Amino acid sequence: MTDRTYGTRLPGMPAEPLPGKLIVIEGADGSGRTTEVALLKSWLEVEGHSVVDTGLRRSDLVSGEIDRAKKGHTLGATTMALLYAADFADQLENKIVPALSAGSTVLADRYIYTLMARAIARGASRAWARELYGFALRPDRVLFLDARPEILLHRAIAKYGTLDYWESGMDLSLSRDLFESFFRYQDLLSREFEWMQRDYDFARVDANRAPEQVHADVQRLIAPLYGAAEGANAPRPRRPRASFRRARSRAASA
Amino acid sequence: MPAEDPSAHHGFPGRLLVFEGLDGSGKSTQARLLGKWLQARGYRVFFTEWNSSELVAGVIRRGKKKGLLTPTTFSLLHATDFADRFDRQILPPLRAGYLVVCDRYAYTAFVRDAARGCDPAWVRTIYAFAPRPDRVFYFRVPVAVTLRRKLASRLKISYYEAGMDLGLSDSVTESYERFQGRLMREYDRLARSDKFTVVDATRPVEAVQSEVRRHLAPLLERFPTGERLIHDG
Numbered sequence A: 001m002t003d004r005t006y007g008t009r010l011p012g013m014p015a016e017p018l019p020g021k022l023i024v025i026e027g028a029d030g031s032g033r034t035t036e037v038a039l040l041k042s043w044l045e046v047e048g049h050s051v052v053d054t055g056l057r058r059s060d061l062v063s064g065e066i067d068r069a070k071k072g073h074t075l076g077a078t079t080m081a082l083l084y085a086a087d088f089a090d091q092l093e094n095k096i097v098p099a100l101s102a103g104s105t106v107l108a109d110r111y112i113y114t115l116m117a118r119a120i121a122r123g124a125s126r127a128w129a130r131e132l133y134g135f136a137l138r139p140d141r142v143l144f145l146d147a148r149p150e151i152l153l154h155r156a157i158a159k160y161g162t163l164d165y166w167e168s169g170m171d172l173s174l175s176r177d178l179f180e181s182f183f184r185y186q187d188l189l190s191r192e193f194e195w196m197q198r199d200y201d202f203a204r205v206d207a208n209r210a211p212e213q214v215h216a217d218v219q220r221l222i223a224p225l226y227g228a229a230e231g232a233n234a235p236r237p238r239r240p241r242a243s244f245r246r247a248r249s250r251a252a253s254a
Numbered sequence B: 001m002p003a004e005d006p007s008a009h010h011g012f013p014g015r016l017l018v019f020e021g022l023d024g025s026g027k028s029t030q031a032r033l034l035g036k037w038l039q040a041r042g043y044r045v046f047f048t049e050w051n052s053s054e055l056v057a058g059v060i061r062r063g064k065k066k067g068l069l070t071p072t073t074f075s076l077l078h079a080t081d082f083a084d085r086f087d088r089q090i091l092p093p094l095r096a097g098y099l100v101v102c103d104r105y106a107y108t109a110f111v112r113d114a115a116r117g118c119d120p121a122w123v124r125t126i127y128a129f130a131p132r133p134d135r136v137f138y139f140r141v142p143v144a145v146t147l148r149r150k151l152a153s154r155l156k157i158s159y160y161e162a163g164m165d166l167g168l169s170d171s172v173t174e175s176y177e178r179f180q181g182r183l184m185r186e187y188d189r190l191a192r193s194d195k196f197t198v199v200d201a202t203r204p205v206e207a208v209q210s211e212v213r214r215h216l217a218p219l220l221e222r223f224p225t226g227e228r229l230i231h232d233g
Helices: A033-046 A063-072 A077-101 A112-121 A126-132 A149-160 A178-199 A211-226 A240-253 B027-040 B054-066 B071-095 B106-115 B120-126 B143-152 B172-193 B205-221 B226-232
Strands: A021-027 A051-055 A105-109 A141-146 A203-206 B015-021 B045-049 B099-103 B135-140 B197-200
Touching: A021 A033, A021 A077, A021 A112, A021 A211, A033 A051, A033 A105, A033 A141, A033 A211, A051 A077, A063 A077, A077 A105, A077 A112, A077 A126, A077 B071, A112 A126, A112 A178, A126 B120, A141 A178, A141 A211, A149 A178, A203 A211, B015 B027, B015 B071, B015 B106, B027 B045, B027 B099, B027 B135, B027 B205, B045 B071, B054 B071, B071 B099, B071 B106, B071 B120, B106 B120, B106 B172, B135 B172, B135 B205, B143 B172, B197 B205
Parallel strands: A021 A105, A021 A141, A051 A105, A141 A203, B015 B099, B015 B135, B045 B099, B135 B197
Antiparallel strands: none
């Protein structure tokens, strides 16, 4: 039962296997995640898969409180980490698990890894963060869009015209200078993503390149999940309907 | 952030006194009476209750109303709430040298979450930020007694108090008895593993209170009153 999660039993989980696929896209702000999620979603839908996308901080339960807490930034690091975990659990149980039960592909724009990295950067121990998220479902694939800090910086400036307070980790008091803080914070996060890459089996995608190139790599990594034999070499499997049926019948007999 | 070894003493100049037990065990009355007595004797006392932080009280209320809460979110929201209260209400007076009296502590979460099916080891981990108290009083009463007290005071049994979310029974009273029974078994287990001071709370209030005071005498002997704290500078 617990082999579907990272070690902790999730009470109320359906006993039968979940036929859907859980695909996670991780990467820093500016790594091109949002663009890739849109491309991947559209590709999978063209292939005939039903796709539900989800991200962090979108649950009905606590997102309002998170926004309010951020505005006043009055909450301690542990409190904030637990609030994010509650929000994640709500999405996992009320959105991700039902969608997977119904056979949909769930495309998660970030997952527990970002939450863990943020909590650890703010003082949580790695062991605590790991255990905290022990109830999370193991994804079928985690894609890690890896981009150099300079690239992230330029994309952030192009997108917002400035650097974001939170993405620069200004609440950590690393530096009073936004620019300096941005680099130091991204460095802290990437240090966490490094060990998580190994421990959580991320597929690294070089995100320093153009969106089309990133997407081609992503297709190559995702196609095998749907049983496309030619997926290893061809970015666009030619018989999508057949591969879709195969995947469904395999999932049903599993 | 969570302490490395939650079983170690907190090391702060204050003392942490915890009152645990089922609803209707009389622990809140006992905690209040003890607080009064300690204050009258010149100690600096700080009193705190479970689930009183503003932060997630709204979320919990809303979630309960909409029936959105699962055992896991229920557990994490209460942990969030407690972490916030710990930072604001428990830790500062503990560091300032107060006797901090807690009407419920992390153990309440341990028993409730376990009764709802959460992994007890996981729950322990998420509460690793909460240090071990100097003393935990467990006010032990049979479930039937709490139910009698409840009915006598004409208090309505709440949905979650009865564990109705678990679907144990359609009858509120029956669900209450079964759920509270589970909580009691969890408390009994913790009483052994975490060395609670078990108090027979079926007796009159006065008898129970004097037993609590007696148990605390050795701890208080070594603890300075407010005045002495000031003079010792």
